[in-house]
Amino acid sequence: MTTNIRCRDTSWLGQANCKLCTLRRGALFAGLSDEVLDRLLMPVDQMVFGAKAVLYQEGEPAHHVFSIREGLVKLTQAAPNGSSRIVRFLSAGDAAGLEALSDGGYRHTAEAIAATQVCRIPAENLVEINRQYSPLFEELTRRWQDSLDRADEVITQLSTGTAQGRVARFLLNTLSSPEDNSCLALPREDMASLLSLTVETVSRTVAEFKRRDLLEEKRGLFYFDRAGLAHAATL
Amino acid sequence: MTTNIRCRDTSWLGQANCKLCTLRRGALFAGLSDEVLDRLLMPVDQMVFGAKAVLYQEGEPAHHVFSIREGLVKLTQAAPNGSSRIVRFLSAGDAAGLEALSDGGYRHTAEAIAATQVCRIPAENLVEINRQYSPLFEELTRRWQDSLDRADEVITQLSTGTAQGRVARFLLNTLSSPEDNSCLALPREDMASLLSLTVETVSRTVAEFKRRDLLEEKRGLFYFDRAGLAHAATL
DNA sequence: CGGAGTCTTGACTCCAATCAACAGCGGTGG
């Protein structure tokens, strides 16, 4: 009974009955009364993904949150050099695709490593429940997602590649807005700590950028050549 | 009017009037009606932290969420080698210390880099509002915090230090429970991708661990010597 | 048995860490 065309080895086990969920304690819907669950008529699907099957792809519109019942999933994200990096693993009890509660599509590609059983929950319904009940939901969600996006950016953009690449990506993306070609000139030590480099290496790299006229430092600010640094950022 | 004893250059500007907040749109409490805000009588403090002042310390009990109105804050986390690593920067519009909504204390030390103005919100109140209104709140919160903890772990534990250290920490913490001295033997490529290493380096390291009798691989599982690997993990 | 994919090992290279010295700058106090 394979329904998902995109992935081999993916099967649909029918709609879940959340009231009888064996994971009910500690499960996503643990707090919902039977009554509320009924009213929601939530079309939660139970699915199984085989090894190497893809739950969702980075960039595509995010309509579902996945609750992992069993198995192992890797989340990968495109890296600056064109390859992709694993940012973390998820297993039983974890949620995948929480970004479906925010805008901007899936942030990762989720791929099963071993056979994985999940409940697939339409994000719209989750948002609806929350909007209805919790006045803080949207703003809290945004902040959580922001932190997570930032953390993933450090993993994918700032802990990988050459010193030049990291420093360039840091200058371009971390402290500056896309319109503005300047940012606060942090102490070398702070840059080094974020980028997993030494103070000396950061200093050398910044000095080198200055020599190449990609960067200027005046009164505690960096002014930079976006195009030039963008090129260095691919290293 | 300096009230906070812990940090120099920290001052208290009085209780915030959230109804008049200049950030009301897009602010944390944007969704709350005046009426609800009134009923909560929330003692939200407005505070200013000078450069190098500490908002909170990693490990201490987390009682407040901070909403940053202006300035720049660095979040640092203890690294395996004893030093500390910056995991990300926060600025205006970001929230710091959202982990106060979960258990386990602050995950980072938050230190102002430039003069920083914040609203300090008692976490208990946020939890109360949410528990009252949103049946999904606690479970969603837990999942978000899990993802974030996992992401931070990759930054602090798995992208830093020697290949030996990273592989050892991966084996000890990522796929295994603390009681159990075994975990799924992932393909070297996946380990390499998570650890920012090459397949060859991971292979060499794993082989070396086997030679030193720290690790055994049987039928798709790793069995390891926790104490021995823990020593290697400090490298 | 063969072949594809994964894992291992070796030789060499190169980038960043390390160790060390020094320059610049602001603050402090004699």
Next chain:
DNA sequence: CCACCGCTGTTGATTGGAGTCAAGACTCCG
């Protein structure tokens, strides 16, 4: 006032660890 100090940033010389390239071993499966 200026000599001294501490702090940050810069630069050089050297080293070491991981990347790279290449070849072979092993395993699983058709």
